[in-house]
Amino acid sequence: MKKLLEIKNLETAFRIKDDYFNAVDDVSLDLYSNEVLAIVGESGCGKSTLATTVMGLHNENLTRSTGEIIYNNKNLLDLSEEELNKIRTKEIGMIFQDPLSSLNPLQRIGKQIEEALVYHTEMKKDEREKRVIQLLTQVGIPNPERCSRQYPHELSGGMRQRVMIAMALSCKPQIIIADEPTTALDVTIQAQILDLLKELQSEIHAGVILITHDLGVVAEMADRVAVLYAGQVVELGNAEQIFKNSKHPYTRSLLRSIPQLDGEENDALYAIEGMVPSIKNLDRQGCRFAARVPWLKAEDHEEHPKLHEVEEGHFVRCTCHEKFTFPGEDK
Ligand SMILES: Nc1ncnc2c1ncn2[C@@H]1O[C@H](COP(=O)(O)OP(=O)(O)O)[C@@H](O)[C@H]1O
Ligand SMILES: [Mg+2]
Numbered sequence: 001m002k003k004l005l006e007i008k009n010l011e012t013a014f015r016i017k018d019d020y021f022n023a024v025d026d027v028s029l030d031l032y033s034n035e036v037l038a039i040v041g042e043s044g045c046g047k048s049t050l051a052t053t054v055m056g057l058h059n060e061n062l063t064r065s066t067g068e069i070i071y072n073n074k075n076l077l078d079l080s081e082e083e084l085n086k087i088r089t090k091e092i093g094m095i096f097q098d099p100l101s102s103l104n105p106l107q108r109i110g111k112q113i114e115e116a117l118v119y120h121t122e123m124k125k126d127e128r129e130k131r132v133i134q135l136l137t138q139v140g141i142p143n144p145e146r147c148s149r150q151y152p153h154e155l156s157g158g159m160r161q162r163v164m165i166a167m168a169l170s171c172k173p174q175i176i177i178a179d180e181p182t183t184a185l186d187v188t189i190q191a192q193i194l195d196l197l198k199e200l201q202s203e204i205h206a207g208v209i210l211i212t213h214d215l216g217v218v219a220e221m222a223d224r225v226a227v228l229y230a231g232q233v234v235e236l237g238n239a240e241q242i243f244k245n246s247k248h249p250y251t252r253s254l255l256r257s258i259p260q261l262d263g264e265e266n267d268a269l270y271a272i273e274g275m276v277p278s279i280k281n282l283d284r285q286g287c288r289f290a291a292r293v294p295w296l297k298a299e300d301h302e303e304h305p306k307l308h309e310v311e312e313g314h315f316v317r318c319t320c321h322e323k324f325t326f327p328g329e330d331k
Pocket of ligand 2: 002049179
């Protein structure tokens with residue numbers, strides 16, 4: 001499999017008053033063609049910041065990004081806005097949670113999709129119009145001609161999300177970044193959209209970074225999974241390693257807090273103690289998850305937690321997982 005993207009020691013900090021605070025901290029991840037890499041973690045863990053950093057969507061006056069995001073032998077962090085514009089949509093497609101905030105409310109759907117084609121391809125007008133209808137058909141919109149003449153507010157949430165997918169795929173990008181693409185939708189629509197994304201992805205062999213807080217979505221979609229906590233990758237592995245042999249207390253807690261299909265009816269769901277820390281209160285040194293597993297002793301954590309390879313391709317941060325049990329459970 002071809003390596004499409006190589007993220008190395010990426011840090012993104014936001015400026016708050018005169019200080020910078022890291023929302024993404026020393027993240028290294030690779031993305032290969034034809035795979036879905038899920039990034040999972042609770043709200044506030046830095047998932048969206050990671051995505052917007054890769055897309056170069058930050059205001060340079062308020063953020064600082066260091067490290068490398070290597071794409072086609074170039075570091076995306078070094079590119080100008082103009083160079084990034086050529087890559088966005090054409091080579092890296094984006095799908096966000098809220099299509100209303102990324103679609104232009106004043107422009108007809110067909111026109112908006114066509115604009116990407118005007119900017120990135122040599123297609124003539126009639127070819128572009130055909131392609132718009134073809135894309136809308138492909139994403140399962142029942143009356144594509146009518147839809148192309150409509151405005152975003154005239155469509156349901158599910159239909160708008162299909163339009164965003166059509167737009168993201170219009171130039172057959174090598175990479176698709178989808179940030180909580182189905183979070184705002186109800187469950188049946190969510191399943192349809194995920195199926196659609198998977199189907200289209202395999203057609204163009206794209207690599208997908210799928211960001212979600214929902215482990216159900218991860219189980220459905222992911223080939224590999226990176227678990228993010230307080231801006232850091234705390235566990236990385238293939239789907240089987242993460243779902244069947246997870247190690248990090250955070251991953252295990254997340255898994256324990258989703259309902260099991262085969263669980264007893266009165267099984268209480270596990271709730272992780274405490275909250276994701278704010279970027280202003282991060283422990284720069286120790287294990288960032290320590291506060292949420294207070295029954296572990298300080299010496300159970302590494303002083304400077306590193307990622308350790310516990311089996312091939314499976315990495316876990318901090319050695320605390322060796323001592324970790326849930327309350328009331330024997331090791
Ligand atoms: N523009 C910003 N300025 C300051 N802090 C921000 C900004 N955007 C996000 N953050 C903070 O960065 C952290 C990560 O946020 P985010 O990337 O949105 O997480 P997620 O997508 O996982 O919910 C949070 O603590 C959030 O409050
Ligand atoms: Mg987010």
